[in-house]
Amino acid sequence: MEPFTAGLISLEDAQQKMLQQLTPISDSLSVSLFEAAGRITAKPVTSPLDVPPFDNSAMDGYALRLSDISPEHVFPVAGKAFAGAPFNGEWPAGSVIRIMTGAPIPAGCDAVVMQEQTEQRAGGIALTAAVTPGQNIRRIGEDIQAGKQVLEAGVRLGAAELPLLASLGIAEVSVLRKLRVAIFSTGDELQAVGQPLADGQIYDTNRFTVSLMLNKLGCEVIDLGVIADDPEALRQAFSEADRQADVVISTGGVSVGEADFTKAMLEELGVITFWKLAMKPGKPFAFGRLANSWFCGLPGNPVSATVTFYQLVQPLLATLTGQTTRIMPLRQRARAIQRLKKSPGRLDFQRGILSRGEDGVLEVRSTGAQGSHVFSSFALADCFIVLDRDRADVEPGEWVEVEVFNSLLEG
Numbered sequence: 001m002e003p004f005t006a007g008l009i010s011l012e013d014a015q016q017k018m019l020q021q022l023t024p025i026s027d028s029l030s031v032s033l034f035e036a037a038g039r040i041t042a043k044p045v046t047s048p049l050d051v052p053p054f055d056n057s058a059m060d061g062y063a064l065r066l067s068d069i070s071p072e073h074v075f076p077v078a079g080k081a082f083a084g085a086p087f088n089g090e091w092p093a094g095s096v097i098r099i100m101t102g103a104p105i106p107a108g109c110d111a112v113v114m115q116e117q118t119e120q121r122a123g124g125i126a127l128t129a130a131v132t133p134g135q136n137i138r139r140i141g142e143d144i145q146a147g148k149q150v151l152e153a154g155v156r157l158g159a160a161e162l163p164l165l166a167s168l169g170i171a172e173v174s175v176l177r178k179l180r181v182a183i184f185s186t187g188d189e190l191q192a193v194g195q196p197l198a199d200g201q202i203y204d205t206n207r208f209t210v211s212l213m214l215n216k217l218g219c220e221v222i223d224l225g226v227i228a229d230d231p232e233a234l235r236q237a238f239s240e241a242d243r244q245a246d247v248v249i250s251t252g253g254v255s256v257g258e259a260d261f262t263k264a265m266l267e268e269l270g271v272i273t274f275w276k277l278a279m280k281p282g283k284p285f286a287f288g289r290l291a292n293s294w295f296c297g298l299p300g301n302p303v304s305a306t307v308t309f310y311q312l313v314q315p316l317l318a319t320l321t322g323q324t325t326r327i328m329p330l331r332q333r334a335r336a337i338q339r340l341k342k343s344p345g346r347l348d349f350q351r352g353i354l355s356r357g358e359d360g361v362l363e364v365r366s367t368g369a370q371g372s373h374v375f376s377s378f379a380l381a382d383c384f385i386v387l388d389r390d391r392a393d394v395e396p397g398e399w400v401e402v403e404v405f406n407s408l409l410e411g
């Protein structure tokens, strides 16, 4: 008898089939730097100026001319230069200018001596260390030259990029329009948080998870709520979502039960690219194209919906926005400190907790029960333990691959 995992496509193949169909959006708009956090650059950004914009001091000390140095010479202090208040006066031969960090270098200055390498004497200061030409001078354009490209197109603007643009005086930046993503949960059993549960009902976890992650990714979320397990209601939801969005994401009803209509709906209203992956959780994930939008059918089990969002929807959204700095999961090796149960057949994403062993190596343990309905396993975890499709149980002490959660799953 064939194992029931035969014929399932690998996550890698699924990602490839999905991503190769996509064309990044190109509509852009100009936004103020104060509203640009999380947005994606629509074109490369070049610097309008040199940084630093003028030669300036790296230290609090004294600006001097090398030709004035001689043994035991005492330098009178002829003036002061502050950041924001340059010295523009007359600078007599043999004297120094008191200078602060960031202050413009006075004309004619060859070096700055930090004040710890000087001594106060009657009538001025004396040097206590050798001086090299150019020391402690930060040169104009040393960091960035005017006209140089500082950011590529397709970069998400965050705490590393926005200050860079601010340092260049760039007040407006050209960014892509936000992706419009329509979402709905499917299931007759689903109740909204804040309402009491009737017999057989559970709370709708998935819409909460999906909208939270979409918001973090800077998408415009169109929330169509909970849709009943009813073909006509689903047909309407699919059409409404397709009219409004670039990407439609549903959860639930994508397996083979008698109230599972997602895959049939995708086939009726669009074209299916693939369905059913050799991954756990997340097997019945479906992907395809509706009339105007891409469609992702996430499995209903909350852990499965979250893992498929992370592994498939995240790269889809990054590709649609042409992101060059795609958040590819970073994998590393860790030592399992306990036995991990695993059946061959599907690539497994177990939830784990990382720590350092006494010998300094990275260790990982399981959060406990790993069922696709056990969401508490996410709240405890900080990584996925990624176990290859064909392998069986992990023995204590074995090395495994882990994927540290990125900011989508962490606070």
Ligand SMILES: Nc1nc2c(c(=O)[nH]1)N[C@H]1C(S)=C(S)[C@@H](COP(=O)(O)OP(=O)(O)OC[C@H]3O[C@@H](n4cnc5c(N)ncnc54)[C@H](O)[C@@H]3O)O[C@H]1N2
Pocket (backbone or CB within 6 Å): 185, 186, 187, 189, 190, 202, 203, 204, 205, 206, 207, 251, 252, 253, 254, 255, 256, 257, 260, 281, 282, 283, 284, 298, 299, 300, 301, 302, 304, 372, 373
């Ligand atoms: N005969 C088979 N049965 C199932 C298979 C299979 O291969 N053969 N696959 C199983 C796997 S794996 C998964 S994953 C689930 C996927 O099910 P569906 O996508 O059809 O989702 P539902 O049946 O609607 O719900 C499954 C489960 O999750 C709960 N759920 C659904 N939506 C939500 C929500 N928004 N918030 C919280 N919980 C939700 C739902 O109540 C069910 O308990 O199928 C297996 N079955």
Ligand code: MOO
Pocket (backbone or CB within 6 Å): 279, 280, 281, 282, 283, 284, 299, 301, 303, 304, 372
């Ligand atoms: O693939 Mo399902 O997500 O195992 O539970």
Ligand SMILES: [Mg+2]
Pocket (backbone or CB within 6 Å): 252, 253, 254, 255, 256, 257, 259, 260, 300
């Ligand atoms: Mg089902």
